[in-house]
Amino acid sequence: MSRSITYNSSPLLASPTPVWRSKFIVAAIALAFVGLAGRAVYIQVIENDFFQRQGEVRFARTLALPANRGRILDRNGVILASSIPVPSIWAIPEDVDRDPANLKKLAKLLGMSLVDLNKKLHDEDKTFVWLKRQVDESAGKEIEALKIKGVYQRKEYKRQYPEGEAAAHVVGFTNVEDLGQEGMELTFNTELGGRNGSRRVIKDRMGRVVEAVGEQIAPVDGRDLQLSIDSKVQFFAYQTLKEAVLLHKAKAGSVVVLDVQTGEVLALANYPSYVPDKRQNLSGEQLRNRALTDSFEPGSTMKPFIIGLAMDTGRVTAQTAIQTAPGRMSIGNSTISDSHPHSMLSVTEVIQKSSNVGTVKIAMQMPAREMWEMFSSVGFGQKPQVPFPGAVSGRLRPYKNWRPIEQATMSYGYGLSVSLMQLAHAYTVFGREGDLVPLSMLKVSVPLVGQPVFKGKVARDVRHMLHLVTGPGGTAPKAQTMGYSVGGKTGTAHKQEGRGYASKRYRGVFAGLAPIDAPRIAVAVMIDEPSNGKYFGGDTAAPVFSKTVQQTLRVLGIAPDMTVVPQVVSELVEESF
Amino acid sequence: MMRMNLVLLVGLVLSALYLVNVQYESRHLFSELDRARALAHKLEVENERLQVEKRAQATSARIESLAKSRLHMRAANPAITTYVTYTPSAADASDARAPANPLSVGRVK
Numbered sequence: 133m134s135r136s137i138t139y140n141s142s143p144l145l146a147s148p149t150p151v152w153r154s155k156f157i158v159a160a161i162a163l164a165f166v167g168l169a170g171r172a173v174y175i176q177v178i179e180n181d182f183f184q185r186q187g188e189v190r191f192a193r194t195l196a197l198p199a200n201r202g203r204i205l206d207r208n209g210v211i212l213a214s215s216i217p218v219p220s221i222w223a224i225p226e227d228v229d230r231d232p233a234n235l236k237k238l239a240k241l242l243g244m245s246l247v248d249l250n251k252k253l254h255d256e257d258k259t260f261v262w263l264k265r266q267v268d269e270s271a272g273k274e275i276e277a278l279k280i281k282g283v284y285q286r287k288e289y290k291r292q293y294p295e296g297e298a299a300a301h302v303v304g305f306t307n308v309e310d311l312g313q314e315g316m317e318l319t320f321n322t323e324l325g326g327r328n329g330s331r332r333v334i335k336d337r338m339g340r341v342v343e344a345v346g347e348q349i350a351p352v353d354g355r356d357l358q359l360s361i362d363s364k365v366q367f368f369a370y371q372t373l374k375e376a377v378l379l380h381k382a383k384a385g386s387v388v389v390l391d392v393q394t395g396e397v398l399a400l401a402n403y404p405s406y407v408p409d410k411r412q413n414l415s416g417e418q419l420r421n422r423a424l425t426d427s428f429e430p431g432s433t434m435k436p437f438i439i440g441l442a443m444d445t446g447r448v449t450a451q452t453a454i455q456t457a458p459g460r461m462s463i464g465n466s467t468i469s470d471s472h473p474h475s476m477l478s479v480t481e482v483i484q485k486s487s488n489v490g491t492v493k494i495a496m497q498m499p500a501r502e503m504w505e506m507f508s509s510v511g512f513g514q515k516p517q518v519p520f521p522g523a524v525s526g527r528l529r530p531y532k533n534w535r536p537i538e539q540a541t542m543s544y545g546y547g548l549s550v551s552l553m554q555l556a557h558a559y560t561v562f563g564r565e566g567d568l569v570p571l572s573m574l575k576v577s578v579p580l581v582g583q584p585v586f587k588g589k590v591a592r593d594v595r596h597m598l599h600l601v602t603g604p605g606g607t608a609p610k611a612q613t614m615g616y617s618v619g620g621k622t623g624t625a626h627k628q629e630g631r632g633y634a635s636k637r638y639r640g641v642f643a644g645l646a647p648i649d650a651p652r653i654a655v656a657v658m659i660d661e662p663s664n665g666k667y668f669g670g671d672t673a674a675p676v677f678s679k680t681v682q683q684t685l686r687v688l689g690i691a692p693d694m695t696v697v698p699q700v701v702s703e704l705v706e707e708s709f
Numbered sequence: 710m711m712r713m714n715l716v717l718l719v720g721l722v723l724s725a726l727y728l729v730n731v732q733y734e735s736r737h738l739f740s741e742l743d744r745a746r747a748l749a750h751k752l753e754v755e756n757e758r759l760q761v762e763k764r765a766q767a768t769s770a771r772i773e774s775l776a777k778s779r780l781h782m783r784a785a786n787p788a789i790t791t792y793v794t795y796t797p798s799a800a801d802a803s804d805a806r807a808p809a810n811p812l813s814v815g816r817v818k
Contacts, residue, residue: 210764211760211761211764214757214760214761216754216757216758216761217754269758292761292765294761294764294765294768295768295770296768296770298768298769298770333743336736336740340740340743340744341739341740341743342736342737342739342740343735343736343739344739363768363769364769367768367769367770367773368769371770371773614786614787614788615786615787615788616787682786683784686785686786691792692787692792696787696788
């Protein structure tokens, strides 16, 4: 195949150009390659990290995966609070298209004046301005339809409270950042709030995610919180309370409904209240969860505890006769009197007629320490174990400094203070076999063992006395309710004003149990400063108790324990011509 | 030998092109998946929103006011209620399968 011709040396091929030129070209190209290789080494090895980073900045993005805040549910799974993403409107002032007609429409949709809107857009140096956070879904859509340049939307979680003002004090609310500010939202903020996750992705130039890089940190949603509240009971309690406060032209009112068997709070309502979604003009009056943050002198509602203690220690029985004539007695320089003088009363009647003199006579037989211990064991002077922000402990002074007159006044509810929640809780002692179970705002599923306070028989006897209070000859016949037997005790206390008592300002209280033979609920009602003529607890608070008991027992599906005359028309009688 | 190399070269080129194609496919599918996930999330949120709205339309306050004003109803009380004693029988075997609370809500996970 090969012939021995040496082409290289053929004279025909001898180039007229000098050899060094081709060598120079080769050398130059080689040098260029070396340059390239050097650059490659520089990029790939020496400054690799820097270029990697720069590249990633251009296409990799870290996306936040927002966690849902847990919902708040009532005992039956009804939503009391839930977070929904809603549009928030923001703008880049510099880019905003300042067409007056469009801006006017925008201002209207945002619910602000054009002047305010222009003020927000005034500062052109800013690159980000919230126009309005958390607007309605429909308004968001309309704003989007306006297509104003430089105005954008972002989804933010907003808390929704379907039950509105009825459950406002229990549930509380969150701020614009979805963090709890009041009520259960604040108490269980950590549990409700989840942990945001994140993931790293590669996006193409259209902004589409094309690849996930590395590990994804999954968001942890907040836990749903199931309260012990029953939304129906809560509503009825709020409704009746509101009606009563308005009827009696009172300053405020509270009602607490407890499940006697489990210590669960079925309802906790205060009036005035507020709508959690609209908090623009909130006053402290509306915000106050009075049932827990206000303590007051409980007045006569304390008497059953004194009688209970006296019977428990065997000092008296239900039939022991007490002389209360002439309706007044002196202790030291002070005089204690009954509003209506009675003569000889049995212990049962002392409760039924709410005799101060009778109660004091029984109380003075007991050492201060025993009274103090009993008050403490039913929870007075201690913070209730409900996890509410701002719950007060009330006032119960140590027994060592009690003067006799103080011990006497305390027996009928002056000189110590309790919150309505504490009062309702204490009354569950009579509803049970004399023991006290802890309160709970969350649904209780396990059976509870209570701390004994009184003997079972004492609790039953006191229950009977409480029943008589609501019967004929008692102080609170208005507490009766159709179909269910009830029992309770009224209290009417002068309000404290500075160091003394206001003569014309009262607080009507009623605390009671139903059905009285086998109590299921304890209800406490407080009406603050009724000023429409009636002020006795039996006239102001007892009717609220009656209606609340009626509705609560019906909602809980408890059959009436008293016979009622049925008004049911079971058969249609044909009319005759 | 030469032919073998050629076959391998063609194979290599084809494989390389296939790799590019697969990469493209995978990114395409991933973005589809991502969009589907976003849609799922959006629907979940929508579901939650509608649940809340449903609840807001069915609160005791609204029902009571509507029942009173529009339907002229009044609250039940024991006097106008007939109580029947409940005895478990064959009849509620069929009931037992029905959900206990048709209004109960569940969050779609």
